[in-house]
Amino acid sequence: MDRQDYERLRWRCIRRxxxxxxxxxxxxxxxxxxxxxxxxxxxxxxxxxMEDHDLWHLISGQADIDDPRLAPIVNLLRKS
Amino acid sequence: xxxxxxxxxxxxxxxxxxxxxxxxxxxGAGLRSAIQLSEAGLKTAVLSKVFPTxxxxxxxxxxxxxxxxxxxxxxWTWHMYDTxxxxxxxxxxxxxxxxxxxxxEVVVELEHYGMPFDRTDNGKIYQRPFGxxxxxxxxxxxxxxCAAADRTGHAMLHAMYQRNVKANTQFFVEWMAxxxxxxxxxHVLGVTAMEMETGQIVIFHARATIFATGGAxxxxxxxxxxxxxxxxxxxxxxxxxxxxxxxxxxQFHPTGVAGAGVLITEGVRGEGGILRNxxxxxxxxxxxxxxxxxxxxxxxxxxxxxxxxxxxxxxxxKDYVLLDITHLDPATIMKRLPGxxxxxxxxxxxxxxxxxxxxxxxxxxxMGGIPTHYSGxxxxxxxxxxxxxVPGFYAGGECACASVHGANRLGTNSLLDLLVFGKSAxxxxxxxxxxxxxxxxxxxxxxxxxxxxxxxxxxxxxxxxVNETRLAMQRTMQDHxxxxxFSDMLKQGVEKILEVEKAxxxxxxxxxxxxxxxxxxxxxxxxxxIEVAKATMISAEARKESRGAHVRDDAPDTAEFPxxxxxAEWHKHTLxxxxxxxxxxxxxxxxxxxxxxxxxKTRSY
Numbered sequence: 001m002d003r004q005d006y007e008r009l010r011w012r013c014i015r016r017x018x019x020x021x022x023x024x025x026x027x028x029x030x031x032x033x034x035x036x037x038x039x040x041x042x043x044x045x046x047x048x049x050m051e052d053h054d055l056w057h058l059i060s061g062q063a064d065i066d067d068p069r070l071a072p073i074v075n076l077l078r079k080s
Numbered sequence: 081x082x083x084x085x086x087x088x089x090x091x092x093x094x095x096x097x098x099x100x101x102x103x104x105x106x107x108g109a110g111l112r113s114a115i116q117l118s119e120a121g122l123k124t125a126v127l128s129k130v131f132p133t134x135x136x137x138x139x140x141x142x143x144x145x146x147x148x149x150x151x152x153x154x155x156w157t158w159h160m161y162d163t164x165x166x167x168x169x170x171x172x173x174x175x176x177x178x179x180x181x182x183x184x185e186v187v188v189e190l191e192h193y194g195m196p197f198d199r200t201d202n203g204k205i206y207q208r209p210f211g212x213x214x215x216x217x218x219x220x221x222x223x224x225x226c227a228a229a230d231r232t233g234h235a236m237l238h239a240m241y242q243r244n245v246k247a248n249t250q251f252f253v254e255w256m257a258x259x260x261x262x263x264x265x266x267h268v269l270g271v272t273a274m275e276m277e278t279g280q281i282v283i284f285h286a287r288a289t290i291f292a293t294g295g296a297x298x299x300x301x302x303x304x305x306x307x308x309x310x311x312x313x314x315x316x317x318x319x320x321x322x323x324x325x326x327x328x329x330x331q332f333h334p335t336g337v338a339g340a341g342v343l344i345t346e347g348v349r350g351e352g353g354i355l356r357n358x359x360x361x362x363x364x365x366x367x368x369x370x371x372x373x374x375x376x377x378x379x380x381x382x383x384x385x386x387x388x389x390x391x392x393x394x395x396x397x398k399d400y401v402l403l404d405i406t407h408l409d410p411a412t413i414m415k416r417l418p419g420x421x422x423x424x425x426x427x428x429x430x431x432x433x434x435x436x437x438x439x440x441x442x443x444x445x446x447m448g449g450i451p452t453h454y455s456g457x458x459x460x461x462x463x464x465x466x467x468x469x470v471p472g473f474y475a476g477g478e479c480a481c482a483s484v485h486g487a488n489r490l491g492t493n494s495l496l497d498l499l500v501f502g503k504s505a506x507x508x509x510x511x512x513x514x515x516x517x518x519x520x521x522x523x524x525x526x527x528x529x530x531x532x533x534x535x536x537x538x539x540x541x542x543x544x545x546v547n548e549t550r551l552a553m554q555r556t557m558q559d560h561x562x563x564x565x566f567s568d569m570l571k572q573g574v575e576k577i578l579e580v581e582k583a584x585x586x587x588x589x590x591x592x593x594x595x596x597x598x599x600x601x602x603x604x605x606x607x608x609x610i611e612v613a614k615a616t617m618i619s620a621e622a623r624k625e626s627r628g629a630h631v632r633d634d635a636p637d638t639a640e641f642p643x644x645x646x647x648a649e650w651h652k653h654t655l656x657x658x659x660x661x662x663x664x665x666x667x668x669x670x671x672x673x674x675x676x677x678x679x680x681k682t683r684s685y
Contacts, residue, residue, distance in 0.1 A: 016134055061422055
């Protein structure tokens with residue numbers, strides 16, 4: 001991911017509507033994002049595009065996701 | 081940049097976009113204002129740091145108050161009484177009457193915009209009770225809150241965003257407004273702003289400028305506010321010489337996760353959770369022998385703050401207490417307190433079934449803000465007039481102080497505030513523009529202040545680190561102007577925050593790039609936060625009584641001054657002047673528009 005795409009993603013992770021999502025995404029971006037391959041990074045971008053409540057329900061385990069590309073990233077977010 | 085159909089250029093590098101109205105902020109208040117302006121056929125721009133439905137309004141769950149009377153008898157005068165009492169009589173009664181009377185209208189309008197309110201069996205909007213809302217002038221709880229499941233704010237943003245799209249409002253998403261443009265006569269002519277994608281600075285030249293930028297809860301170390309709540313509108317107003325009103329009043333919640341701010345519901349104490357200090361002592365037994373951990377929010381918050389101040393806090397910095405539920409049946413916790421286990425693991429690194437949760441009183445809502453009339457017009461003291469209108473400038477929602485919340489806000493009145501005053505700011509702007517308010521000439525130095533700030537950030541070497549400066553500010557605010565305030569701590573706090581201000585005016589960033597420079601954006605936000613922090617600390621030190629959410633150790637509950645409130649000396653609004661850090665006061669408006677005054681009396685529930 002080039003610098004511009006990364007910084008755009010960063011802004012969209014560190015400024016959310018819900019504090020819970022701010023913290024979870026910022027932390028993951030700082031600690032786990034670099035370790036993902038290109039396809040996984042793209043999956044994270046898709047997750048970060050979700051509405052705050054939906055995303056928080058996934059991260060907090062109150063909802064599940066079937067998509068085989070996104071589910072592993074959700075698991076990583078839950079553990080981070 | 082997409083829509084430059086009205087582009088002028090005032091210098092080689094700064095484009096000018098001309099609109100009838102520019103609105104800063106796309107949360108509830110900004111979207112509601114924009115509907116009024118766009119539907120009146122005015123060319124309206126809305127600037128937002130994020131996509132509108134990611135504004136912090138999305139976090140509001142409780143509902144919106146309106147005396148619809150769908151479930152039982154209710155009346156706006158009862159709602160007005162509750163709001164005056166909740167404000168500890170610091171709210172302006174003309175504005176409170178205006179808001180409570182307009183509540184039904186704005187809720188029904190929202191329903192027509194497509195808001196999916198919960199319904200009763202007969203199809204009416206379902207209403208639930210909420211703390212502080214009573215029938216018949218404080219007699220018994222009344223069902224007044226209208227909600228859309230637990231996503232009221234979210235549903236509200238979606239309904240109003242769609243309405244704006246239909247009305248051709250032009251959205252500038254991922255743009256940050258930087259400075260208010262005022263001319264020599266004090267008229268407001270728009271804002272300078274930065275497009276994050278390019279780093280380009282642009283002038284938005286408008287006949288009407290409306291601020292709807294939300295609160296600044298991030299001035300505190302522990303805050304329930306999302307990171308976006310950096311008080312940008314207050315910072316811009318302060319830099320343009322406009323005072324900030326009643327900034328000492330902040331609502332706190334007793335139990336946020338220490339270090340994160342995420343709320344732990346009061347239901348945890350309801351289920352048997354116990355607060356403990358570093359000695360493992362159940363300290364609430366000393367402060368409230370009967371109610372103990374179930375005492376009211378303010379009693380619990382003050383007890384927690386006292387334990388921390390007296391050195392019985394936990395952790396390396398001794399700055400939090402513990403909420404213990406390890407004695408409860410795990411099955412009960414998982415069943416009755418869904419999400420608490422995950423919150424503990426995610427934000428405290430603690431399995432609450434086995435270890436207590438670290439908690440601290442946490443900032444939640446800003447009662448003060450940019451001084452406005454109930455029409456949404458921004459006002460300031462001028463030539464002996466306490467409420468002289470600042471021409472061309474309007475504000476609504478949490479960034480504004482109408483003042484309806486006074487010294488403390490009732491739950492569900494915040495969503496009502498942003499609907500009513502977002503709408504009235506929009507209506508007033510439409511009225512003023514239709515009466516002939518034209519685009520005034522931009523001053524020659526229109527963008528100098530903004531460009532100087534950007535240039536200083538880009539060129540400074542050896543300056544202060546943004547994250548460290550923010551943390552120093554947040555720690556200072558939390559320790560010195562938290563939920564329970566002490567005279568000596570406030571005095572030290574003023575000195576400390578003025579020191580932090582020096583650092584905040586001397587920030588250095590390493591990244592100098594134009595496109596998506598989040599370091600620069602965060603530095604610019606920090607310059608806004610410090611204005612709010614300073615106003616809060618100095619206003620809090622100056623107010624020597626206890627009132628609503630401002631509670632001082634040296635203004636206790638006595639027979640002469642019940643709850644520590646001293647109306648003879650302090651029944652007045654604070655106005656903090658950012659020009660010279662001075663304070664003046666103005667009277668509280670005790671004259672409602674059509675009904676009798678709610679006379680001063682002791683606030684007790």
